[in-house]
Amino acid sequence: MKIEHLGIAVKSLGLSDDLFSKLLGKDSYKQESVEREGVVTSFYQVGDSKIELLEASKEESPISKFIEKKGEGIHHIAFGVDDIHSEIERLKKAGFQFISEEPKDGADNKIVVFLHPKSTNGVLVELCQEKA
Numbered sequence: 001m002k003i004e005h006l007g008i009a010v011k012s013l014g015l016s017d018d019l020f021s022k023l024l025g026k027d028s029y030k031q032e033s034v035e036r037e038g039v040v041t042s043f044y045q046v047g048d049s050k051i052e053l054l055e056a057s058k059e060e061s062p063i064s065k066f067i068e069k070k071g072e073g074i075h076h077i078a079f080g081v082d083d084i085h086s087e088i089e090r091l092k093k094a095g096f097q098f099i100s101e102e103p104k105d106g107a108d109n110k111i112v113v114f115l116h117p118k119s120t121n122g123v124l125v126e127l128c129q130e131k132a
């Protein structure tokens with residue numbers, strides 16, 4: 001397992017892209033919309049990991065709800081795994097609760113699942129695997 005990315009909820013991708021480009025001294029390498037999740041993403045490579053900025057693309061997006069309740073900031077941590085199905089089984093046996101156990105298409109050529117923050121010390125955890 002490695003830290004694949006940190007997801008950061010932002011109100012405006014335009015403003016936050018300016019900010020993070022200055023902060024990191026480089027431009028985003030990719031912007032991608034994931035309609036099913038109700039987000040537009042922007043990715044920055046930082047060492048072996050990434051920063052994923054997330055702007056809501058619809059009112060019922062998890063990002064809108066999160067920003068309403070908690071404001072902008074770190075939204076989730078994503079662990080990159082080689083075999084997402086075996087990790088789901090391992091973590092289920094260990095008592096972790098998944099939001100859905102069926103991996104779905106994510107951004108940046110990944111399949112993803114989420115663990116519920118109530119079972120992970122209040123931190124939303126994503127598992128992601130590179131698509132074959």
Ligand SMILES: CC[C@@H](C(=O)O)C(=O)SCCNC(=O)CCNC(=O)[C@H](O)C(C)(C)COP(=O)(O)OP(=O)(O)OC[C@H]1O[C@@H](n2cnc3c(N)ncnc32)[C@H](O)[C@@H]1OP(=O)(O)O
Pocket residue numbers: 007034037039041052054062063065066069075076078099105106107108110112114116117122123124126
């Ligand atoms: C682009 C695709 C993908 C990628 O490839 O990287 C992404 O990263 S998509 C990112 C956006 N998608 C998701 O977040 C999907 C998973 N999230 C969810 O299914 C929901 O957001 C949720 C976690 C189940 C919460 O939804 P819901 O129960 O409807 O919202 P509430 O506001 O009522 O929250 C309940 C409870 O959970 C706490 N919460 C919510 N979000 C987070 C969070 N990001 N981190 C920590 N805690 C969170 C919220 O505060 C509530 O707690 P209590 O108030 O104590 O009840």
Ligand SMILES: [Co+2]
Pocket residue numbers: 005007052076078126
């Ligand atoms: Co993510």
